[in-house]
Amino acid sequence: MMRRARRLLLLPLLAGIIVTPHLAVGRGQRTETVNCIVAVVGSRVISLTDVRLAEAFDVFEVGSEADAAKRRRLILDKIIDQKVVVDLARENIPVGADRVEKAWMALLDRIGREEAKRRLDAFGAAPVDLLPFLEEKLLAEAIIDSRFSHSASVSLKEIETYYTETYAPARKATGLPVRPLVEVADEVESEIQRGKTAERAAQWIRSLRGQAEIEIRPDCLKAP
Numbered sequence: 001m002m003r004r005a006r007r008l009l010l011l012p013l014l015a016g017i018i019v020t021p022h023l024a025v026g027r028g029q030r031t032e033t034v035n036c037i038v039a040v041v042g043s044r045v046i047s048l049t050d051v052r053l054a055e056a057f058d059v060f061e062v063g064s065e066a067d068a069a070k071r072r073r074l075i076l077d078k079i080i081d082q083k084v085v086v087d088l089a090r091e092n093i094p095v096g097a098d099r100v101e102k103a104w105m106a107l108l109d110r111i112g113r114e115e116a117k118r119r120l121d122a123f124g125a126a127p128v129d130l131l132p133f134l135e136e137k138l139l140a141e142a143i144i145d146s147r148f149s150h151s152a153s154v155s156l157k158e159i160e161t162y163y164t165e166t167y168a169p170a171r172k173a174t175g176l177p178v179r180p181l182v183e184v185a186d187e188v189e190s191e192i193q194r195g196k197t198a199e200r201a202a203q204w205i206r207s208l209r210g211q212a213e214i215e216i217r218p219d220c221l222k223a224p
Contacts, residue, residue: 036220038076041083042213048220049123050133051075056119057107059133072221080216082140084208093142095135103134144201152196154189163188 039046051072054060062074104127108116120126163181167188171178181188 036217036223038072038217038220039080040213040215041080042087044083044087046076046079046083048072048223050079051221053123053125053130054079054133056123057111057116057130057133059137069218069221073218076216076221080209080214081205082136084212084214085140085143085205086136088208088211089143089147091143091146093139093146095138095142099138100131100135103138104131107134144204147204148197148201152193152200154192154196158192159185159188162192167191 035047035049037045038048038051054075055072060075060078062071062078065071065074111119120130123129160181163184167184168178
């Protein structure tokens with residue numbers, strides 16, 4: 001109750017626009033603010049810049065949504081998901097600096113060092129501003145893995161159905177050879193297990209979100 005009371009006292013202070021010096025664009029004697037709060041999770045603020053940074057560096061897989069506001073909302077949901085996992089699961093799974101550095105190097109390899117520098121410069125940011133995203137993402141993934149890493153059971157009937165209705169048609173659609181079920185049964189089983197694990201994790205995260213205090217301000221996502 002006290003936590004909620006403190007949050008309610010804090011929200012009026014957070015309700016305005018966040019002014020981040022390196023994101024303020026001067027126009028004569030006028031300063032145009034280009035950052036705002038898109039969500040509050042418990043007492044933790046998520047800004048539009050947080051979403052834009054995650055978007056610019058492809059921190060999350062959100063498909064090929066063309067509409068900017070919808071794409072940012074998908075990214076925001078990913079950020080909220082990982083925050084509720086980290087905050088509510090309360091599992092002590094250390095993520096070492098070496099893992100964060102490895103994730104950063106993998107990102108650089110994917111984007112390219114010069115392109116990564118260009119994107120950081122566009123935000124007036126440095127790698128240190130992005131590393132917390134990667135660390136929290138790794139922590140959330142570690143927590144989820146610790147809960148759902150054990151293989152979900154898969155029946156022979158499920159394997160046969162998945163092979164007939166999903167695996168084989170997908171191979172044909174892409175022009176790949178369709179190998180007999182006896183040769184790919186283990187591969188098919190692994191695909192089914194990954195799907196089941198992902199669904200169980202998604203249900204758990206939805207449950208956590210139902211327990212969390214989350215305020216989303218969608219209008220901020222439409223900011224230029």
